[in-house]
């Protein structure tokens with residue numbers, strides 16, 4: 001209900017939660033994440049949170065079964081991850097406290113698959129050139 | 133059929149039927165009984181039976197002079213829970229909707245916070261009434277199982293209603309069903325136990341007033 | 352949608368073959384974790400588990416139903432994140448959706464069953480007619496009742512999708528001419544999960560199936576066999592109009608001041624307080640709205656017998672009289688009983704008086 005703009009104080013408590021998780025990340029390297037979608041945030045709360053966290057250096061958008069936006073907030077190690085579902089609605093939205101969100105890194109299985117694919121491609125082209 | 137469906141449906145329907153039948157039967161048989169003629173000679177200057185009856189009822193609304201604090205407390209406490217019950221029963225929107233379903237009339241309700249406070253006060257007051265009944269030697273002597281059962285049957289709806297409103301102890305549909313069932317129990321017990329005083333209090337007090345008024349005694 | 356030719360192979364392989372990266376899967380498990388109320392950190396492990404899991408064979412049977420449940424699950428037309436459920440399952444047979452018909456359809460069902468014996472999830476939408484041996488609802492000359500018994504015997508679990516399959520629903524409503532019963536009344540030797548709703552929330556269907564595939568077990572269920580992740584809270588518990596309910600501010604009709612102010616809909620019959628479903632949080636059409644947000648009270652469609660609870664617009668606290676005449680009858684009976692005891696008392700008194708005067712007359716006679 002983004003038409004509502006009252007504040008519930010949720011943004012403040014989320015910021016404290018993020019600060020605690022970030023301190024843990026700094027100390028022990030433990031990653032954490034907060035699911036925003038399941039929290040009863042009002043439009044105002046969300047706006048407050050976005051303003052407070054701000055935007056940092058990194059931002060990425062990609063298309064994998066729908067659009068996604070990921071950006072690092074002005075606090076290193078705090079990322080905003082937003083996945084859109086059908087019709088551009090937000091399907092999942094998390095704040096991730098991690099050096100880099102999992103979703104950005106290429107998965108080993110994907111890497112293996114593309115390594116094989118690239119090899120095959122090259123083999124094909126080499127074969128082709130050999131025939132010329 | 134779930135417990136709630138049973139409570140909202142057959143249970144309350146049967147309870148209302150028993151209540152109506154019982155009240156009609158008791159009132160009519162009581163009022164229709166042949167009266168024993170008062171053969172005393174009316175004292176000169178004694179008030180008419182009607183005014184003696186009315187004033188008898190009014191005078192009973194307060195403790196006569198000379199009674200101690202305990203009696204006064206008991207009376208005030210009685211008013212507190214009677215008033216509390218009335219506020220809860222007639223002021224809570226959910227109850228008004230119930231009554232509207234039965235009689236087709238409704239009126240604006242009170243804020244839920246007021247009702248909750250009234251319910252807590254009423255409950256405390258009912259407990260105080262029970263404590264007095266059990267500690268006062270005289271009260272204990274004249275109390276019967278009927279009195280204790282009537283107390284329980286009155287208190288349960290208040291307690292279960294409070295639990296239902298505050299979602300305490302079980303799922304809401306269960307609490308609501310139990311609450312309605314306690315009300316059904318109250319309705320069934322009503323005509324046959326001490327709760328009948330809700331109708332009879334007017335008759336008994338007026339009759340006492342008439343009886344003594346004729347003899348020139350104000351009581 | 353599956354074309355039915357996915358014997359073996361893991362979900363990860365299937366995705367790779369279709370050129371879908373692991374990112375999509377990770378996104379999807381992030382979304383699943385959110386709707387299943389699991390910690391967001393679980394999504395990585397879920398993605399890894401899913402990638403290694405075989406696609407779940409699903410056989411979908413439609414009985415006495417309106418196809419709303421299938422519509423609910425397949426409502427979206429462009430491939431989206433939410434549609435990834437169809438990459439997790441192999442919808443080997445769906446009576447309503449598949450193209451083939453007649454004997455070919457029968458064969459497809461038996462083939463799917465033989466290929467996945469003991470492993471497939473049987474999804475049922477619609478209630479089962481039992482009256483007259485179930486002849487009120489048949490398919491290819493076979494009653495739904497027989498088909499269900501037959502197909503359930505080789506299933507790993509049964510998913511009753513929609514209120515009709517879960518609780519009997521509208522066919523079960525009074526007077527229930529077809530003798531409709533819920534699936535759980537017929538299938539008693541297999542786990543049966545109920546995902547009620549008229550229709551059920553698509554996320555609840557997909558989320559439950561995804562949970563079973565990911566974790567290889569059934570989710571936590573409530574006393575009506577509904578997954579707690581979706582049916583753990585009542586609508587009322589999560590309703591944004593709740594502050595008005597708590598204050599006692601109610602809309603009295605659908606176009607009054609209170610309704611315009613967005614007050615609580617209890618007085619106009621909202622069944623939210625006794626209805627367990629995720630509408631207030633997941634909402635409908637991907638989170639656009641849900642009935643209460645659109646100004647109508649909850650009908651209580653995910654609860655047993657919601658159709659027979661005395662009217663959608665009757666407040667929850669009002670009683671549901673089967674027959675108000677009973678009360679009138681009771682009043683008459685009370686009056687008659689009262690009059691009878693009065694008559695009896697008067698008669699006794701008259702008799703006593705008569706006896707008395709007789710006695711005194713006799714006494715007088717005896718006097719000298």
Ligand code: SF4
Nearest residue numbers: 587590615616621623
């Ligand atoms: S609208 Fe319905 S669910 Fe919402 S607070 Fe009112 S009674 Fe509860």
